Amino acid sequence: MRILLTGSSGWLGRFLAPRLHQAGHAVIGLDVAPGACTDVIGSVADRLLVERTFADFGIEAVIHAGALHKPDIVRHPTQDFVDVNVTGTLNLLTAAARAGHDRFVMTSTTSLMISQAIRDERAPEAIWLDETTGPLAPRNIYGVTKLAAEGLCRLFHGEHGLNAIVLRTGRFFPEEDDTLKGRSGPNLKANEFLNRRLTVEDAAEAHLAALERAPAIGFGCYVIAAPTPFRRSDAAALKRDAAALIGELFPDAAALYAAQGWQLPARIGRVYDAGLAERELGFRCRTDFAAILDALRAGTALPFIDDPAYVSPKEAAASGMRR
DSSP, X not given: OEEEXXXXXXXXXXXXXXXXXXXXXXXXXXXXXXXTTOSEEXXXXXXXXXXXXXXXXXXXXXXXXXXXXXXXXGTSOHHXXXXXXXXXXXXXXXXXXXXXOSOEEEEEEGGGGOOHHHHTTOSSSOEEESTTOOSOOOSSHHHHHHHHHHHHHHHHHHHHOOOEEEEEEOBXXXXXXXXXXXXXXXXXXXXXXXXXXXXXXXHHXXXXXXXXXXXXXXXXXXXXXXXXXXXXXXXXXXXHHHHHHHHHHSTTHHHHHXXXXXXXXXXXXXXXXXXXXXXXXXOOOSOOHHXXXXXXXXXXXXXXXXXXXXXOHHHHHHHTOOO
């Protein structure tokens, strides 16, 4: 298929585009910043550009991975988020429906599931988050606009029969967390594979699975994260003493961590459950917490990317940097 990939110059795009090529698809990349996988420079908020791209390249399916993200809040006004994340998604859906497409995949975020109360971890137990979680109360404009974009995908499936899959991905960014301090980037990322992270490679594979399954599913919304080793019944223990529970499940984890100068999490306040994606999409992340411990035991490279110096292409272009 001739697939329009938005966000083709971004972190996910640079891994997803080659995988789509390997799967036999022709990829037309659209991004506001230039990149090796980008053919069209511009914004999805530009309706005429979207329509022209569909016509010029004979687009047959869309993977919509382009968006303004949470770090962009400090750099962009609220209206930009509405223009790109909401209006841009509407532009793509409209063009796809008009072209008679049978599949549309949108990258969303688990961030929109996190209310301020969940973020503050006010509950006495860890919060279990899956596709039934609600009511949703996103805490910032990023989450609000991504939730609205999800609603548009659902609407176009209902009104136009466009098969649409929404992937609420956990964390896979390479840079340091801008809110958590006190532990090294690799330590923090390794810990997050217990409850909220996945590799960018697994994120790309999830999009291929969604593209394949969309016609059979119709509309679906899925949490995408590494499979957690925990169960819902562990919620109280995770908030009380997560390290002890991790030690029961992985007896040598503390020693392996200590050899790196790392620390296991003392408490875990929320867990993303990606079980529905495994059951319906047939997709399961290859890299989980056990794989990280395997790498530590073997002394091999960690199976995820940590790059504190990473700068997104659009910000690099805006500042005149080269990355």
